[in-house]
Amino acid sequence: MTPITSFAGKSVAVFGLGGSGLATAEALVAGGAEVVAWDDNAASVAKAAAAGIPTGDLRPLDFSRFVALVLSPGVPLTHPTPHWTVELAKSAGVEIIGDIELFCRERRAIAPAAPFIAITGTNGKSTTTALIAHMFRNDGWDVQLGGNIGTAILSLDPPATDRIHIVECSSFQIDLAPTINPTVGVLLNLTEDHLDRHDTMERYAAIKARLVRGAETAVIGIDDEWCTAIASDLDKLGTPVERISVQRPVANGFYAEHGRILEADDATVHEIADLNGIGSLRGDHNAQNAAAAIAAARAVSMSELAIQDGLKSFPGLAHRMEGVARVGKVLFVNDSKATNADAAEKALASFDRIYWIAGGKAKTGGITSLVSYFPKIAKAYLIGAAAEEFAATLAGKVETVMSGTMDAAVAAAASDAAKDGAAEPVVLLSPACASYDQYANFEKRGDDFRAHVQALKGAKPLVEVQ
Template sequence: MTPITSFAGKSVAVFGLGGSGLVTAQALVAGGAEVSAWDDKAEAVAKAAALGIPTVDLRGLDFSRVDALVLSPGVPLTHPKPHWTVELAKAAGVEIIGDIELFCRERRAIAPSAPFIAITGTNGKSTTTALIAHLFRVDGWDVQLGGNIGTAILSLDPPAKDRIHIVECSSFQIDLAPTIDPTVGILLNLTEDHLDRHDTMERYAAIKARLVRGAGTAVVGVDDDWCSTIASDLDKRGVAVERISVRRPVANGYFVDKGRIVEADDAVIREVANLDGIGSLRGAHNAQNAAAAIAAARALSISEAEIVEGLKSFPGLAHRMERVARIGRALFVNDSKATNADAAEKALASYDRIYWIAGGKPKTGGITSLASYFPRIAKAYLIGDAAEEFAATLAGKVETVMSGTMDVAVADAARDAATDGAAEPVVLLSPACASYDQYSNFEQRGDHFRSLVLALDGAKPFVEVK
């Protein structure tokens, strides 16, 4: 745990006592803060109280005596409507922050030179975060991995000059971190997402840009207009920028050329790594992830030899184009993390003969943007709330089956793929939707897919052949 000593003696209200909220309250108490914690769920309050965290209904709290409101990232700050705690804090002029901000302030207080890499983007941030952590572990570092990837940042060991924190940040977390200042900040890409929480794309992009604006070195993917504009703004601000691209050469930074990661230094180029044959980094999107990871590793002086070794040994992540099993020639791939069309595009672009399981709670725009990949889809198996909408989009272009639920879809797709004569037919779960209509989260959805696949007759768990 990282005790928040920088708030010792201060009055701090904490709202939201889920996993990260509980850790946040404990870290504040451990650091000497006067904590008043609450949640809308009675069971969460009871759990916190049992752990010795002071619990107080914040509706009755005198906010004029509060130094800060620490909000869990899942609680609305601005849209669709500010949470009632936000309104109370703003009325009293109390700052509203989150656990990432607490970490940043503690780092500046106790170990300002401690290395800290922060990663964000609409898609690819979890894989990039895990890959960077893997590269630093291969190089022998004391790695603390957390944030949006699943481990609360304040549950990690405290910042220290010989310890590196590698932290995935969502837009919700950055919105609550006004002074975030990583050693290396990474912004991978930006496409429309979470507008129910941020209202406009402009506001969403501005929040994401905050992470790289405060960085010592900013690594920015420049393959979309939003990020390209942000990179240019960083230049004007005097921030050191490393651009990355999978579409075209850059003058300074890293770009991808036929699977090779190429470094450009004032347009002088040389190959740094080759991703050919690394199955866990298949596809253009993973080439972008790898380029960003290499840029971060080089910024902190990891040798190219260690980087190459780390790339080759990276196992990949669950739910991100995770190869689950084979049955005969058919490969079964769990890409449950693809919760929007842009994320699903990455998997669809990586395979040629696809039996596609898609659907869930739909996102704005549906799957119309994926039309160029429809010829790769042998058949689509539609589940969840989006099934009818997706069927209408695919009508006349892709044969569809209204499977409804995951168990039916897996059985249907496995049966059809078994009779396909292609060299490697792929049964792909890449939903292009949120999971909340049938599952608690994308992890639960992916776990269900994996368990169903491994229970099929003849299923052989996938083993990477190096």
């Protein structure tokens, strides 16, 4: 835990008592703050009270007694409409912040030189965060990994000069962190997302930009116009910027070329890493993740050898291009996290001979945007509610099997792929759909795929994930 001593003796309202909210309340209490915590869910309030957190309905209270409202990131701050606690806090002139902001203030108070890497972007945040953490852990550092990747930041050990915090940040968390100032801030990319919470793309981009604007060194992917503009703005402010790209060379920074990551310093270019043969870092999207991780590690003075060792030993993340097993020459890949066509595109682009398991609860647009990848697909095995829609899109272009369920899809795909003459046919679960028609979440779906694959005769599991 990181006790928040910077609020000792001060009255603080906390709203939202899920995992991160409960950790926040506990950290404030441990640091000596006078806390009143509440949630619209009675069970969450009861859990907090049982943990010794002072609770109470915030509606009837005079908000002017509080120095801050600490809001959980899942609670609407501005859109579609501000939560009632937000309205009360604003009316009383009380600042509204989140757990990332509390961490940043505590770091400045107790260990301002403690290394802190924060990562954001529309896509690739979790893989990049996990990769950076793995590289530093592999190099012998005391690594504290958390934030949006799963462990609440205030559940981690406190900042210290001999300890590095590596934290994934969502736009919701950054919106509640007005003074975020990491040692290295990473902004991978920006595409339209979460506009129900941020209203416009301009506002969404401005929130994401806050993370790198406050950084000592900014690492920014420049393969979209939004991030390119942000990098240019930081140049004008004098912030050191390391640009990364998988589409073109950069004059200063890191770029990918045929699976190699090259470091450019004006006229000098040299290879810093080769991703070819690293299964957990297949595809251009992972080349971007790796380039960002390398740039972040270099900014904290990690050696090239340590970087290379970290990349080669990275196990990857479950359900994200996860190599599950091999049966003979057939590779089975679990990409259950691909819940829309944009995500599935990255997987389809990474292989040449694909037996594709797809379907579930379809997103708007279905798979029409993936037509250019259809020649790579030897056969498609459709499951879930989207099967009929996807079959219509694939008709006349890709041979299709209406499998219905995961067990049938895995069995049929495995049998067909085993007869393929290609050097490495791939059975790929990349559904391009949400999971809710058949599974509670994408993790359950991926677990089911993995279980059926590993039950196949001759299956040799791959140890590729963490």
